[in-house]
Amino acid sequence: MDAILLQILNGLDKGGAYALIALGLTLVFGTLGVVNFAHGALFMLGAFCAVTVQKILTLSLKVKDESITFFDAYKEQPYLELWFGDFGTKIIDWSVPISIVIAIPIMLLIGLAMERGLIRHFYKRPHADQILVTFGLAIVMQEIIKSFFGANPIPTPAPEIVAGSAPIGVLLGLGESVVYPWWRLIYLLFSGVVIFAVFAFLQFTTFGMVVRAGMHDRETVGLLGINVERRFTIVFGIAAVVAGLAGVMYVPILPPDYHMGMDFLVLSFVVVVVGGMGSLGGAVAAGFLLGILQSFASMNEIKDIIPGIDQIIIYLVAVVIILVRPRGLMGRKGVMED
Amino acid sequence: MSMPLLRNDWVVMALFTAVVLSAPIWLSPVGAGYPDLLQKFAIFGIFAIGFNILFGLTGYLSFGHAVFLGIGSYTAVWSFKLLTMNVIPAVVLATLLAGVFAVVIGFLSLRRSGIYFSILTLAFAQMSYNLAYSVLTPITNGETGLQLTMDDPRVFDSATTEGLPSTTLFGMDMSGYPGFYFCAVLLIIAFFISLRIFRSPFGLKLRAIKSNQTRMRYTGFNTKPYLLTAFVISGMYAGLAGSLMAITDPLAGAERMQWTASGEVVLMTILGGAGTLLGPLLGSSIIKYFENIFSALNDGQLHEIFAFLPDWLENIVVAIAGEFVGDGWHLTLGLLFMIVVIFLPGGVVEGIRRASAFVRNMFNKSATDESELSAEKE
Amino acid sequence: MSIVLSIKNVDKTFGGLHALGDINLDIEEGKTHAIIGPNGAGKSTLLNCCIGRLIPDNGTVEFEGKNMIGMQPHEINHAGMVRVFQTPEIFPDLSVLQNVMIPALAKRDGIFKFNAFKSLSSEKALEADAIHILEDMGLGEHILKHAGSMSRGDKRRLELAMGLVQHPRLLLLDEPTAGMARHDTNRTIDLLKRIKERGMTKIIIEHDMHVVFSLADRISVLAQGRIIASGTPDEIRGNPKVQEAYLGGAEL
Numbered sequence: 025m026d027a028i029l030l031q032i033l034n035g036l037d038k039g040g041a042y043a044l045i046a047l048g049l050t051l052v053f054g055t056l057g058v059v060n061f062a063h064g065a066l067f068m069l070g071a072f073c074a075v076t077v078q079k080i081l082t083l084s085l086k087v088k089d090e091s092i093t094f095f096d097a098y099k100e101q102p103y104l105e106l107w108f109g110d111f112g113t114k115i116i117d118w119s120v121p122i123s124i125v126i127a128i129p130i131m132l133l134i135g136l137a138m139e140r141g142l143i144r145h146f147y148k149r150p151h152a153d154q155i156l157v158t159f160g161l162a163i164v165m166q167e168i169i170k171s172f173f174g175a176n177p178i179p180t181p182a183p184e185i186v187a188g189s190a191p192i193g194v195l196l197g198l199g200e201s202v203v204y205p206w207w208r209l210i211y212l213l214f215s216g217v218v219i220f221a222v223f224a225f226l227q228f229t230t231f232g233m234v235v236r237a238g239m240h241d242r243e244t245v246g247l248l249g250i251n252v253e254r255r256f257t258i259v260f261g262i263a264a265v266v267a268g269l270a271g272v273m274y275v276p277i278l279p280p281d282y283h284m285g286m287d288f289l290v291l292s293f294v295v296v297v298v299g300g301m302g303s304l305g306g307a308v309a310a311g312f313l314l315g316i317l318q319s320f321a322s323m324n325e326i327k328d329i330i331p332g333i334d335q336i337i338i339y340l341v342a343v344v345i346i347l348v349r350p351r352g353l354m355g356r357k358g359v360m361e362d
Numbered sequence: 363m364s365m366p367l368l369r370n371d372w373v374v375m376a377l378f379t380a381v382v383l384s385a386p387i388w389l390s391p392v393g394a395g396y397p398d399l400l401q402k403f404a405i406f407g408i409f410a411i412g413f414n415i416l417f418g419l420t421g422y423l424s425f426g427h428a429v430f431l432g433i434g435s436y437t438a439v440w441s442f443k444l445l446t447m448n449v450i451p452a453v454v455l456a457t458l459l460a461g462v463f464a465v466v467i468g469f470l471s472l473r474r475s476g477i478y479f480s481i482l483t484l485a486f487a488q489m490s491y492n493l494a495y496s497v498l499t500p501i502t503n504g505e506t507g508l509q510l511t512m513d514d515p516r517v518f519d520s521a522t523t524e525g526l527p528s529t530t531l532f533g534m535d536m537s538g539y540p541g542f543y544f545c546a547v548l549l550i551i552a553f554f555i556s557l558r559i560f561r562s563p564f565g566l567k568l569r570a571i572k573s574n575q576t577r578m579r580y581t582g583f584n585t586k587p588y589l590l591t592a593f594v595i596s597g598m599y600a601g602l603a604g605s606l607m608a609i610t611d612p613l614a615g616a617e618r619m620q621w622t623a624s625g626e627v628v629l630m631t632i633l634g635g636a637g638t639l640l641g642p643l644l645g646s647s648i649i650k651y652f653e654n655i656f657s658a659l660n661d662g663q664l665h666e667i668f669a670f671l672p673d674w675l676e677n678i679v680v681a682i683a684g685e686f687v688g689d690g691w692h693l694t695l696g697l698l699f700m701i702v703v704i705f706l707p708g709g710v711v712e713g714i715r716r717a718s719a720f721v722r723n724m725f726n727k728s729a730t731d732e733s734e735l736s737a738e739k740e
Numbered sequence: 741m742s743i744v745l746s747i748k749n750v751d752k753t754f755g756g757l758h759a760l761g762d763i764n765l766d767i768e769e770g771k772t773h774a775i776i777g778p779n780g781a782g783k784s785t786l787l788n789c790c791i792g793r794l795i796p797d798n799g800t801v802e803f804e805g806k807n808m809i810g811m812q813p814h815e816i817n818h819a820g821m822v823r824v825f826q827t828p829e830i831f832p833d834l835s836v837l838q839n840v841m842i843p844a845l846a847k848r849d850g851i852f853k854f855n856a857f858k859s860l861s862s863e864k865a866l867e868a869d870a871i872h873i874l875e876d877m878g879l880g881e882h883i884l885k886h887a888g889s890m891s892r893g894d895k896r897r898l899e900l901a902m903g904l905v906q907h908p909r910l911l912l913l914d915e916p917t918a919g920m921a922r923h924d925t926n927r928t929i930d931l932l933k934r935i936k937e938r939g940m941t942k943i944i945i946e947h948d949m950h951v952v953f954s955l956a957d958r959i960s961v962l963a964q965g966r967i968i969a970s971g972t973p974d975e976i977r978g979n980p981k982v983q984e985a986y987l988g989g990a991e992l
Contacts, residue, residue, distance in 0.1 A: 059477055142700075142704075145704070151476060151477050152421070152423045152480075153703055153707065155423065155477075155480065156628065156632060156699070156703045157699075157700055157703040157704060159625060159628075159699070160629075160696050160697070160699035160700035160703060161696070161700060162696075163692060163693075163695065163696030163699065164693060164696035164697055164700065167690065167692045167693035167696060168693065170689070171685055171689075171690055171693070286621075286622070290484060290488060290621065293481055293484075294481070294485065297478070297481055301477075331497045332492075332493050332496050332497030332498075335489075335492035335493055335495075335496045335497070336488075336489040336492055336493060339485040339486070339488050339489045339492075340485075340489065342481065342482075342485045343470070343482060343485050343486070346474055346478050346481065346482055346485075347470065347473055347474070347482075350474060350478060369861070371859065555856075558856060558857045558859070559856045559857075561859055561860050561861070562855055562856045562857060562858050562859065562860055563841075563845050563849065563853075563855045563858060563860055563863065564853075564854060564855050564856040564858075565856065565860070566834075566838060566841065566842065566845070566860055567842065567845065569831075569833070569834060569838075570831045570834060570838075570842045572833065573831035573832060573833040573834055574829060574830065574831050574832070576829070577825075577829040577830070577831065578842075579812070579813045579814050580791065580793075580813050580814075580817060580823060580825075580829070581814075581817060581842055581843045581846045581902070582814050582817035582818050582843065582846035582847065582850075582851070582906070583814055583846055583851065583852070584812070584814050584851045584852055587851075587852040588852065591854060591856075
């Protein structure tokens, strides 16, 4: 029982990341009708926002290391510590949460620029062209990141105060053996908040209403004389921000490297398809579902029965869903069912 | 293909054969006249030509064709390990086994079209890739990659005593030029088959599927077997290419199956011109050629190239250009890819066509201008 | 006279809407049978039920004694029942000649044939037939043109050529002259008359009464998913029920 609960929890944080990426993907697909293969790269860019912020905060001065007395030793000390002392150390410690504030405008700008500069010109082109050009863009983005940050994963820790594990076993009365890293718990809550915010935005604002109507029937909304194009740009910006935030917060869980976007992209597409193309609720549900499924498949008990299942479970689910129920779990009938 | 002579398959093949076999001579001025690189042209050419039979003719975009490449390589290496170092069984078995896998993957994937088809092929490719790294390690040797060892049985070969044997064609060592010519002959055969398909009723039907699949059904065709045939043929081409890679270097790794490898063949086909006969071969050769040059360049060489510039400008140019060479080659590739998709969806072949039409128009125009002028004089 | 197509008790509902109710229709060999009726009467639905695009809720569609219900569109095509579409469903990326070669190949090769090593240019007989029919349609000078770049009227004629090249036992024409200029319409009528002389059985759905009365041997009138009258053109012309339901009382 403990093990099962733990697997569910383990799946949830990964599922949160899948859900956030898939949410943006399906939002863009549903409104703009564009298949964006560069969406994973946006996730990756978000993660590197956090890396950059940390790098900037820890810009250091070479100072003499006083603790070593028998020869002249130097150590690097961040300017922030030199200027602000302990407060500076705190700021550095909190670099990941601070990055969120910075990542939002940056990701929004990147998203808007991407839509205006490239995606816009591909609305009318076939899906294959959209896939190809955004695939090219994803390569370009990740290569630029690689040339700045190198090819190796960059560990970027969470604040020290949440470094340990939450004794949720005790809280839930399941014994002390069930623990869960604080940061993962935070990630789960965070993704929940972002998802809720996106849904609330779509549900309760006029803008959101138009977007939802546009997902339902793009032509009619265009005919109503609403400036659809500008809204498309903003939708794309929102999707970029959501993907970016998912990336920022994921940094302490997985040290980012330049190709993390591609790894997540393929999975996120699978999530979108399983949830149902163009269904926001489906994307979120499928994200968590697949995250949990994946974490169950990695249990030794299950791997003993079906070797290798942990490696393929998500793709297997995708294949079965596409073949048996192409509209996905929650997709509307007739949308991309061919 | 406006010249009537080029309508004749045998004329085309004679030209093609002459061009391919003489490649070591006419490619040496541009620094590509050595067997390793030429062999790459031939191998990736076969891969792209096969991919084009599916994507170029039917419009079905597979993002998982690298699986067949990987299967071809593994099969070939196993053939070298178990049977013989002779390349013939390796090539034949690899092509056939890739075909068998293509039947299964194609049958399932072709139940859907459009993006769903792409994602299905991608899912199968990722599954194969992940499995090759994990539970299939006994067959694939995991991360290390499958390679020859001293205690391989090689039942048809006499035992060797010194070092690892190299691949042969009935005793002829397959390194250097013989290796290239072996690949070149297979490239010529592969191109010939592709040419015949392009100009056959079968090929026309495939193109009609791309143009309007619904109408095909009401015209009396069951499109599924046509698509599956095209899929299997292109899978076998990929398997063949994979086995040829193993002939050059008897080592097979799972990274050959990764989806970036599938993306590369898409890129080659698009760059050259999807749906054209020569495009895929052009595309793959261009990419492999520039990969070879660009990825080998370093800042020192760049300084030499741009030495004619004033020093301050030279430094700036080298700093910028440095991002695009060496490890930055993929950046160049990504940019190139975007530029082609945005501005030249027909690829290089389309570019050449447009350029020649432009030139022809210029001549025609100047001709008519002159006649108008002379008419005015009268 | 033998019956080529026999539609028996066909029903079709969409949601709650009764699109077709208890349709019974026999098409005689060599005859041109027109189906007329106001918009939304169910004409296209009936045609779609015949060629396998829709499956009726009830009833049978027997073509030369064989039930077609549940058969795939391509199987129905090979049985000899061919439809010409109202909105041109051509192959826009191919040449005009290739557009006609495709159905000709379908007729000869069957549902699937792997003739990948035969040269297309060696298909002289099929090509000659295709060119002949295109010339018949007045498309002779367009054969090498890109089909997608043709005018709408030319596309319609190409559609017709694609149907005719299969030499079908029964040709289903969905508004063959809709959207055509007068002289184009007359040309099409002449052409269809000539086909009729060759003894091809046809079903025509048409709005243009001029076309209907110059071609049809028999006419069935569909209104609100039901056949309200069937007979020779003269019988239909004089039928008060038809004038009431369909023409709003106006004289034909």
